[in-house]
Amino acid sequence: MDGKPQWKQVFTPGTSATSCWLWKLAKAHALAHDSGYHQLISHWLRTHCCTEPYIIAANRQLSAMHPIYRLLHPYFRYTMEINALARIALINAGGVIESTFSPRKYAIEMSSIIYGLEWRFDHEALPANLISRGMAVEDPSAPHGLKLTIEDYPFASDGLELWSILKQWVTDYVSHYYSDSSLVESDEELQAWWTEVRTVGHADKKNEPWWPNLKTTEDLIHVVTTIIWVASGHHAAVNFGQYAYAGYFPNRPTITRSKMPTEDPTDEEWKHFLEKPEETLLRSFPSQLQATKVMTILDVLSGHSPEEEYLGENLEPTWEAEPNIKAAFEKFNGRLKELEGIIDGRNANEDLKNRNGAGVVPYELLKPFSTPGVTAKGVPNSISI
Template sequence: MTSLETDIIDNGKKLIKGTVVLRQKNLNVVGDAVPPSILDTSSVALKLISASKHDGSGKGKIGKQTFLEGKNSPFDVEFEWDRHSMGNPGAFYIENFLQHEFFLVSLTLEDDLHHETINFVCNSWIYNTEKYTTDRIFFANKAYLPSETPAPLVYYRQEELESLRGDGTGERKEWERIYDYDVYNDLGQPDKNDSLARPTLGGSNTLPYPRRGRTGRKPTLKDPEAESRSKFVYIPRDESLNPLKASHSVIKTLNLVSQNDTPRLRALVTLENDEQPEFNTFEDVLLLFNGEPPNDFPIPKVIQASYTAWMSDEEFSREMIAGVNPNVIKKLSEFPPKSKVDSQLYGDNTTTITKEHLEPYMDGINIEQVIQSNRLYILDHHDAIFPYLRKLNETGAKAYASRTILFLQDDGTLKPLAIELSKPHPQGDSFGPVSNVYFPASEGVEASIWLLAKAYVLVNDANYHQLVSHWLNTHATVEPFIIATNRHLSVVHPIHKLLLPHYRNTMNINANARNILINADGIVESTFLLGGYSMQLSADAYKDWNFTEQGLPNDLIKRGVAVEDPASPHGIRLLIEDYPYASDGLEIWAAIKLWVEEYVNFYYKSDAAIVQDIELQAFWKEVVEVGHGDLKSATWWFKMQTRTELIKACTILIWIASALHAAVNFGQYPYGGYIVSRPTKTRRFIPEKGSFEYDELANDYQKTYLRTITPKNDTLQNMATMEALSNHVSDEQYLGHRIEGNLWTSDSEPVEAYKKFGRKLIEIEEKLVQRNNDESLRNRYGPVKMPYTLLHPSSEEGMTFRGIPNSISI
């Protein structure tokens, strides 16, 4: 950094010197030269604003305009500023007179005379000044509760928030920074084709949903309630990725994948159409990996040690607690399990699995004893899937709702006891489902039937994972918090500073998801079983969403897989002791909670300070009543009256954005890249004895299996998508690190507490490595020899099957 000083120059003017760091659009090196036109001394202007002297109206005094000096970033800048009359700088205005935008990183003022450095961390796009209705302002990195804001800065703090809220009208433009809400009414394209119309999600009791960012695009011609679509989807400008090339490439890749337009997909899809439209053997699928282009997909981790270990019952069960969807399995506390499906619409959906089905496989223990000893579990994809089956099975899919009953063995592993597959009654829904129960088998056609039964379970799990565990419970539910934070918590608010790294790029990836992943006929609808009903399933699940249950301890307790126990680490005792996701997650959860406690208690000295914080109260009120407004009547919402409530809310939010998303995202390709082991569609029912398909299964189970699951072209597109989503980009920010380094706040105690948090995460990672080396913990690596590392905090670039980014950035 250039040495800066305050001095008195010959003409008697007092100067304060500084440096400005900025980047040109799309350049990724801090020192890159900016366009020649910026060398014009009148291209970029700045004015300091006082935090301690007002102008007579109560607003901080504004200094004289000055301009950047130099040819490359960082640029020098000199301000005419008399401390005696102007006080201490606390903010600054910046104006861009160039025709193109640039990315403003920071302004640093250093007063050697007073031994003081003032840091302004900006990280914001600056467009031509004529684009803005109010001047662009940035504040020094000191955090203030609203009541503690220096009086000369109060007006500027409030004005900036008002400019970010906008007035709720008009179509948003690329350069704008306005945060506002809208429903999900932009997924369909009714003007293009009636079959591409999709219902609005949000704003109703039948299809409730979290709100997304408002774009203000025009309504469609056929449906005035639907928003028209465009390639450009507005997000507030600073929600776009910072100008590093690596991050943008992921979005570009997904766009190409959605059109089968990557070089690899173009070649493979052409081959499929011309030569082999289907896979015939598992070996055909394996030929896609690690060969010459285009057959150069990376080999998924699940088959790196063995091509067949995924077929074992132990691995099938293990992935329910250490796979990509590890937070759905529940303990059975009563038998038979009850269904919540509306019996008036869908008849009696009580399970057909009986005690007599299960007890022969339970090591001589009866059902009551097994339940009492916490050893009976269920992966239940019946109620979520069943209401959609009749529609799905009329469209070419052939699907079942499923219940899988599992037994916790003495060695700590789970084994499946039975799978129930249910489909609608041919005479009508009111007759209830037609169900069959399947049991483990290892020989003959029965083994092939059992493998197929597991495939239907895996398809349901893959769909529920993508639409609920992943998209809804992380991406969609976090976005309203981002919007409300920017509308009501000033950038100098301590809670804004706490949450900011956990919002990075989320609105951007969500907007792109609405355009290419979850839209009508997008990648998810095209390659997953639920097809055009995908997002409706997600909305159904949102009816039961509860923010307070998204934190890991409450989630585990709700699912019955853990109980409160003050004597256990973290106050939670796992009933499945070797539960990799839960045991690793509790370590991360506890570290986040401790960090948040220290931070909140530094700024809020009492519960009264929570109640009196007008920005915090406005933020929380809007999250509940608008952002998640369809659930505003729920009684479980925090009232936000105490420090404890604020600590819980922030811990849950940080957990969702970081560790939870990492757990359900970065294992997608490592577990699902081999479509045979985790299919996303089924196209045939289980063959009945005596049928041609049954004989085919007996003679060639691989061919029948492959004709039943995801077809080849969908497989290729799905693999390419999962590969892109499972990679860490080079500029990723991981838990325990901030893009601003130590300059995110000038308060030393929070900075030190955050460093301690980072050191704790390093300790945790070392502990998790040791766990994976413990061969007595069989669920940590399983038959596929795939140690559970998804919650290891650190990672390098690429597909590493580890690493917890701060935010939902992909």
């Protein structure tokens, strides 16, 4: 023995080694497709892309002094700018996504088709999203009114805490200006904003029955909470952990360069796989250029700048001028700090095997605050990267 693997001796069809290498190869292909779905649907479509109609309509229909414009402004900041940059270098034809992720030239077409088939505003609120995916059922006796079908589901557990905190902040703010539901229905600017979101921003879905009405204070609270959740918590959860999970590309390849071999004994690819399975796997991984591009982009996307504006951290001047709103914001900030401790406690709980144990990374993506850099935690106000 010279120390080299003796594939011809131990690696023959039907052996456990064959199954093992096939499993590794199949997993690489599955992860590549999952990476494409994550980047184009969970990330680009459901956060960056679908937030644009809310922003454009707000700038067209709400005056700068309108209370809902002043509430939403920090959660919209920088998003149109970062989306413009994405269209120049990331999702453009022949750009980074098309050259390094599995859908290749069909990337934006896939995103568009799934938007048409699956996206609906009423499922973007976290509780409704969990129910629609079969991850929770309604249970009035449970915390947040939901019972998780997988109790140890970190995103859902931490996300529902954050959703509740956001909803309380929005409730305190909206109720101050709209103490009676008649004020919502009679607010012409507000109604024009929501009409444009539905009929212009999502013109192809304007007649869908699932659009929430905007007639009561409760309607307004739900709509605004959903929009802020998407821009803050949802985006943080799908974006800032990307480098931690996929920076080492064999852990989560974004593309495969070869097809799965068939088990046809006359197929040359199958013969090569049987003789040199490791080489077949390596050939399927992204090229050095593709891997370098992905690592660089994910490092940028996952990093917080020193000037990052985190959820509940900075009191807007217009909020500070109103004592009731200032008090509500201070309560909001205090609850977010409490959430940091709750998440730390969950990550230290040895009974929660999806966030604690040997080889398990603590789940911190929804911890509200962070230091600068790639930290896999921190929830900024807005989609700014």
